[in-house]
Amino acid sequence: MCLAVPGKIESIHGEEALTRMGRINFGGVIREASLAFVPEARQGDYVIVHVGCALSVIDEEEALQIFQYINAMRDDSVPGGP
Amino acid sequence: MIPSREGPDMKYLDEFRDVAMAQKLVRQIHHRASRTWTLMEMCGGQTHAIMKAGLDDLLSPCIRLVHGPGCPVCVTPMHVVDEALDLASRPGLIFASFGDMLRVPGSHGDLRGVKAAGGDVRVVYCPLEAVKMAIQNPSLEVVFFSIGFETTAPATALAVRQAQQAGIHNFSLLVSHVLVPPAIETLLADPDCTIQGFLAAGHVCAVMGCTEYVPIADRFRVPIVVTGFEPLDLLQGILMAVTQLEANHGQVEIQYSRVVRQDGNAAARSLMGSVFERISANWRGLGEIPASGLGLRAEFSAFDARKKFGLQKFADLDPVECISGLILRGLRKPVECPCFGASCTPEFPLGATMVSEEGACAAYYRYRTPSTSIPQPLP
Ligand code: SF4
Numbered sequence: 001m002c003l004a005v006p007g008k009i010e011s012i013h014g015e016e017a018l019t020r021m022g023r024i025n026f027g028g029v030i031r032e033a034s035l036a037f038v039p040e041a042r043q044g045d046y047v048i049v050h051v052g053c054a055l056s057v058i059d060e061e062e063a064l065q066i067f068q069y070i071n072a073m074r075d076d077s078v079p080g081g082p
Numbered sequence: 083m084i085p086s087r088e089g090p091d092m093k094y095l096d097e098f099r100d101v102a103m104a105q106k107l108v109r110q111i112h113h114r115a116s117r118t119w120t121l122m123e124m125c126g127g128q129t130h131a132i133m134k135a136g137l138d139d140l141l142s143p144c145i146r147l148v149h150g151p152g153c154p155v156c157v158t159p160m161h162v163v164d165e166a167l168d169l170a171s172r173p174g175l176i177f178a179s180f181g182d183m184l185r186v187p188g189s190h191g192d193l194r195g196v197k198a199a200g201g202d203v204r205v206v207y208c209p210l211e212a213v214k215m216a217i218q219n220p221s222l223e224v225v226f227f228s229i230g231f232e233t234t235a236p237a238t239a240l241a242v243r244q245a246q247q248a249g250i251h252n253f254s255l256l257v258s259h260v261l262v263p264p265a266i267e268t269l270l271a272d273p274d275c276t277i278q279g280f281l282a283a284g285h286v287c288a289v290m291g292c293t294e295y296v297p298i299a300d301r302f303r304v305p306i307v308v309t310g311f312e313p314l315d316l317l318q319g320i321l322m323a324v325t326q327l328e329a330n331h332g333q334v335e336i337q338y339s340r341v342v343r344q345d346g347n348a349a350a351r352s353l354m355g356s357v358f359e360r361i362s363a364n365w366r367g368l369g370e371i372p373a374s375g376l377g378l379r380a381e382f383s384a385f386d387a388r389k390k391f392g393l394q395k396f397a398d399l400d401p402v403e404c405i406s407g408l409i410l411r412g413l414r415k416p417v418e419c420p421c422f423g424a425s426c427t428p429e430f431p432l433g434a435t436m437v438s439e440e441g442a443c444a445a446y447y448r449y450r451t452p453s454t455s456i457p458q459p460l461p
Contacts, residue, residue, distance in 0.1 A: 003127055003440075004233065004285045006094035018243055027093065034210060036240055037350040046094055048288060048341050051180070051230070052208025053237040055350060056288040056341045058094055063340035066318055070103045073110060 004050035006058060007033070009043050024049060094340070098312030099135075107317035108140050115144035115324050120276050122269070122412050124262060125283035126153030126440025127311050133449040135313045137320075145320060148276070148412035149445075151265055152283050154230040155182045155438035156410060157365045162229075162258045163188035164396035169225050169256060169387060170196045170203050176219060178212040179227040181205040182438045185431060189399050209234075209241035216245065216253035225387045228255040233285045235259045235376055236350035239357035242378070242385050254387040257378060260363050262286050263294040264374035269411055270302045277412055279323040281309040281316065284338035289354075291346030295334045303332035310338035357382055364398070366434060367407035404433035409442050416446040423451055 007024035012035060014020045020035040024047065034053045035041050047054035123129055129149045132138055138147045151157050167188045170177035177193070184193040184203065197203040202222075206212050209226055216224035228238045238255065245253040262283060269275055282295060287308045295306045305326035309319030319337040326333060336342050356379075363375025378386050387393070403421050408414040416422050416435070426432040428444050435441035439448075 004288075018240065018247065027095070034208075034237070034240060036353070037236055037347055039349060046092070048285065050233050050285060051237045052210055053240065053350075055233065055236070055285065055347060056343075059340050060092060063092060063094060065339065066314055067097070067103070069318070070106055070314075073106060075106055075109060 004048050004055065006046050007031075007049055009035075009041060009045050009047060012041075012043055022047075022054065024054070095312065098310070098314040100314065104135075104313050104317055107314065107321055108137075111141060111317065111321050111324055112144055114321065114328060116328060118143055118146055119278050119324055119327050120146045120148060120412075121279045121281060121320060121323055122148045122150045122277045123281040123309070123316070124150040124152040124266065125281075125286070125311075126156065126438060126442070126445075127285075128152070128281060128283065128309065128316060129442055130440050130445050131311050131313065132316060133445040135316075136449075137313060137316060141320065145324070148415075149409065149442040150269075150280075150412065151365065151368060151410040152231065152262065152286075153435070153438050153440040153442075154234065154260065155180075155186060156406065156434045156441045157260060157367065158183070158186065158229050158258050158434065159364045159366045159398055160188055161364070161396040161398045162256070163192070164190075165388070165393050166193060166227055166256060167191065167196055168393060168396075169391060170201045171199075172391070174221075175223045175225060176202045176204055176215055177225050177227065178204050178206045178215060180207075180229070183227055183229065185437045186434050187431060187437075189396070209238045210244065213241050213245050213248070213250075213253055216250050217248060220250075220252060223252050223254070225391075226253070226255050228257045228259060230259060231262055231283070231286050232290045232354075233283075233288070235358060236289055236347075236354050239354045242357050242382055243353065245385065246382075251384070254385050254390050255378070256387045257358075257376065258363075259358065259376035260365060261360070261374050261376065262290075263298060264371050265365065265368060266295075266306075267298055268368055268371050268374075270298070270304065272411065274413060275411075277304070279305040279327055280307070281319045281323065282306050282334075284308055284310045284315070284342055287336075287338070287342045287346065289347050289350045291344055291351075292334050292336060292342070293345065299332050299334050305332055306334045308334070308336045308338055308342050310341065365410075367410035406433040406435040406443065409435055416443040417450065419443070423447060
């Protein structure tokens with residue numbers, strides 16, 4: 001039940017802090033989620049949603065770092081590896 | 083496919099399951115580890131992902147992964163399930179719960195049984211749905227079974243605040259929230275502890291940040307790497323922990339930086355703090371841990387189902403044959419339980435670790451019973 005999944009904010013409705021909601025696209029499936037905890041979230045952002053509440057806006061710069069890290073990694077165990 | 087800023091949109095799922103990249107990380111871990119290191123992944127979601135991708139087999143023998151108590155369904159004590167059964171059986175009351183809790187055995191049956199016998203038990207995905215139910219059913223009482231870690235508590239706090247704002251009086255909570263850092267401390271203080279490093283639960287830290295872990299890493303000189311849930315996340319987290327262990331470091335590091343900020347989510351933390359306060363809590367398998375749970379603050383006691391319905395205290399009677407207490411402390415593996423797959427299966431679980439998808443016993447049953455014991459390829 002602790003599952004939390006990334007989804008893209010399609011639209012935002014409600015202005016009041018406690019009741020601000022978003023329509024979130026999870027790979028084609030649209031669900032409503034509370035945006036009460038991500039006041040900075042804008043349409044088009046990806047958020048992590050857990051039990052119907054967005055908990056964090058995903059940072060794209062940071063997300064790309066793991067791929068840069070792996071690509072730059074010397075593959076010591078493979079002779080002549082990159 | 084390697085995502086780039088110019089490439090197609092990141093979806094934050096498939097990119098983190100790239101097999102070639104995972105294999106490169108696996109080789110790097112084998113290369114870097116000079117001996118066997120024992121790491122605990124804290125969260126049941128991580129356990130599930132590790133088993134599904136077969137990461138434990140790919141990393142053997144240099145990494146021994148033990149599975150932590152980070153599954154809220156698994157650590158909810160039996161006396162709380164008994165309280166739920168009592169409430170759910172009462173007429174004029176809707177008992178709203180996350181689906182996983184319906185199969186957790188109490189001392190005399192489970193919520194599924196209460197529902198079959200006519201109890202109004204309803205599955206909700208989000209605590210806010212329970213508030214809606216209360217608004218739509220003014221003549222009935224609605225009780226929400228409020229379990230979970232720091233990841234879930236903000237959502238329940240929001241439900242309480244929305245109910246307060248709506249001025250409704252037929253909504254209350256059966257609260258059994260627990261907190262991760264006191265559990266890590268308890269595990270490390272155990273003289274039998276074999277854990278040398280932790281993969282902390284990324285989504286808990288998305289809310290709470292990482293500061294609470296710093297004194298624990300210092301005191302026990304143990305690496306704590308805040309890690310995500312996809313294969314590449316888990317492998318990078320393990321590599322970071324191994325790198326620290328090989329250098330004799332014990333620090334807090336964030337692998338899951340696309341989601342976790344150093345100081346967490348201020349809005350969620352402050353709402354949680356306005357509704358809940360820290361209390362001593364009882365964990366299935368770990369026992370009573372001081373300041374490891376959340377209870378409603380006095381000003382919200384009207385939302386406390388225990389007070390509202392004058393619930394009696396139930397004794398804690400864990401089934402004697404179930405060794406989930408040892409499994410939740412990382413001292414045993416599910417397959418070492420004599421009941422595993424015999425008298426205990428996901429359909430008829432003896433202990434809670436066999437109920438939830440994220441429970442260690444259920445994850446082993448699904449991915450490691452004899453018919454599926456061949457290491458699975460990466461997803
Ligand atoms: S297999 Fe069943 S009885 Fe054994 S520890 Fe797991 S939940 Fe308990």
